[in-house]
Amino acid sequence: MNRSGRMTPDAELRRMSEERPPYYWQSLDFPKLIEDYPPPPAFFRTVYRMPHAQLRELQERRFRSQIARAWEIPFYQRRWRAAGLEPGDVRGVEDLAKIPPYTVRDIRDSIARNPPFGDFMGVSPQDGRRLPLVVQTSGGTTGLPRPMLYAPQDREIMAILGARRLVMHGVRPGDLVQVTRSLGLPNGGFHVREALWKYTGAVPVMTGSGNVTPTRRQIEIMKAWGVNVIVGFPAYLRHMAIVARDELDIDPRGLGIRSLDSNLGVEDRKTIEELWGAPCHDFYGAHESGMIAADCAYRDGMHIQQDAFVVEILDPETGAPAPAGGKGNVCVTTLFKYSAPLIRYNINDVSAIMPGSCACGSTLERLERIFGRSDSMVKLRGVNVFPEAIGALIVEDARSTGEYFCVVERAGKAGHDGMTVMVEVADPSVDQNAFHRDLERRLHEALAVRVAVQPVGRGELDRYTGVSRSSKVNRLLDKRKA
Numbered sequence: 384m385n386r387s388g389r390m391t392p393d394a395e396l397r398r399m400s401e402e403r404p405p406y407y408w409q410s411l412d413f414p415k416l417i418e419d420y421p422p423p424p425a426f427f428r429t430v431y432r433m434p435h436a437q438l439r440e441l442q443e444r445r446f447r448s449q450i451a452r453a454w455e456i457p458f459y460q461r462r463w464r465a466a467g468l469e470p471g472d473v474r475g476v477e478d479l480a481k482i483p484p485y486t487v488r489d490i491r492d493s494i495a496r497n498p499p500f501g502d503f504m505g506v507s508p509q510d511g512r513r514l515p516l517v518v519q520t521s522g523g524t525t526g527l528p529r530p531m532l533y534a535p536q537d538r539e540i541m542a543i544l545g546a547r548r549l550v551m552h553g554v555r556p557g558d559l560v561q562v563t564r565s566l567g568l569p570n571g572g573f574h575v576r577e578a579l580w581k582y583t584g585a586v587p588v589m590t591g592s593g594n595v596t597p598t599r600r601q602i603e604i605m606k607a608w609g610v611n612v613i614v615g616f617p618a619y620l621r622h623m624a625i626v627a628r629d630e631l632d633i634d635p636r637g638l639g640i641r642s643l644d645s646n647l648g649v650e651d652r653k654t655i656e657e658l659w660g661a662p663c664h665d666f667y668g669a670h671e672s673g674m675i676a677a678d679c680a681y682r683d684g685m686h687i688q689q690d691a692f693v694v695e696i697l698d699p700e701t702g703a704p705a706p707a708g709g710k711g712n713v714c715v716t717t718l719f720k721y722s723a724p725l726i727r728y729n730i731n732d733v734s735a736i737m738p739g740s741c742a743c744g745s746t747l748e749r750l751e752r753i754f755g756r757s758d759s760m761v762k763l764r765g766v767n768v769f770p771e772a773i774g775a776l777i778v779e780d781a782r783s784t785g786e787y788f789c790v791v792e793r794a795g796k797a798g799h800d801g802m803t804v805m806v807e808v809a810d811p812s813v814d815q816n817a818f819h820r821d822l823e824r825r826l827h828e829a830l831a832v833r834v835a836v837q838p839v840g841r842g843e844l845d846r847y848t849g850v851s852r853s854s855k856v857n858r859l860l861d862k863r864k865a
């Protein structure tokens with residue numbers, strides 16, 4: 384110490400050497416990790432084709448240790464004790480139904496009670512003294528985004544799970560992969576970078592979303608460098624192709640793109656595939672969980688990474704497991720996480736487990752496409768409407784750019800709920816009256832409830848949706864809730 388009570392540089396350096404946290408490479412047993420969670424190509428010889436009984440046995444073993452870890456975390460201790468559970472009550476996957484599911488609301492509540500990181504993770508930034516941590520967040524629409532601290536084992540296994548998805552989607556060693564997902568607090572872009580760079584042999588090109596690298600520049604880079612694969616949100620993949628074609632006079636089909644990687648949700652892959660002349664692959668995951676499922680070359684449902692997750696489909700009304708093949712909320716349990724294991728996390732996305740097996744020969748169960756968010760679902764005169772499903776119908780019509788925005792309001796003395804769908808027309812030559820009439824009829828047929836269509840000019844919806852600037856695209860304004 385010097386006279387001011389501060390440590391001298393030498394003393395500080397000595398203390399730092401004594402307290403040095405483990406380096407990243409020391410924090411994991413990498414050979415064991417690779418054996419336990421095989422990255423591609425070993426994944427395709429092992430987990431991808433593992434007999435059901437063996438897979439089940441693997442899940443059970445990992446499940447028991449994941450439950451033991453969860454009992455160390457205040458969030459679960461509190462919730463599970465309140466539900467009358469004691470350690471030892473949950474012995475295997477079969478006992479899952481004893482555990483109360485939770486949603487993002489419970490995570491927000493955990494953060495509000497224990498700011499700023501909540502009590503659901505079991506680690507805090509101070510734990511950086513004993514293991515290397517990194518924080519990323521959800522996309523975040525209102526208020527502060529939800530943080531997630533990743534421990535080395537979480538981050539590394541998530542990178543492997545992500546690499547499996549990318550290779551299933553056609554990424555090969557030596558490819559140049561343009562990653563147009565956000566490069567900031569949200570996990571999207573960084574996760575893909577780690578997966579590509581560490582476990583695929585492909586080279587990530589981190590252009591980020593349109594507000595990091597303007598769309599025209601994205602296309603110039605793609606063309607000049609010879610990019611083979613693009614990773615991006617469906618709306619942005621469409622937007623890029625249209626900018627290339629109409630503003631830069633570059634045919635996106637001539638750019639040599641071999642594969643597109645997107646989280647399609649309810650969006651229609653056909654339009655995107657036609658624009659780029661390449662297959663568009665789907666996946667499903669969240670920043671809390673990592674890559675849950677991804678489709679294979681057959682693009683017929685998404686294979687669940689069952690060595691890392693147990694996925695249940697729950698009836699949205701009762702919370703009970705949906706009947707086999709039935710639609711319901713995706714509820715996920717992780718089998719590999721140290722920080723913030725998820726035990727029955729109801730993501731509130733509606734999907735189903737597909738019956739039968741895939742032509743690719745994988746034994747992994749498949750999740751059907753995502754039909755929509757059960758919490759963005761709009762109840763319109765007694766009918767459940769997903770704004771995303773409206774989008775899927777709109778992109779089928781070549782007279783539109785595929786861009787849309789829904790406004791719900793209560794109107795008239797009787798207080799009728801009505802929805803107006805604003806839709807961009809592709810170009811001024813479109814007969815707006817015919818377009819308006821045809822689309823209203825099509826939506827009425829498909830949704831079983833009448834909505835109003837309002838055609839608008841190209842680019843006019845960007846200020847509502849944020850497609851050109853952000854990776855979080857808005858599709859709905861519900862004025863009844865305002």
Ligand SMILES: [Zn+2]
Nearest residue numbers: 679741743745
């Ligand atoms: Zn398959």
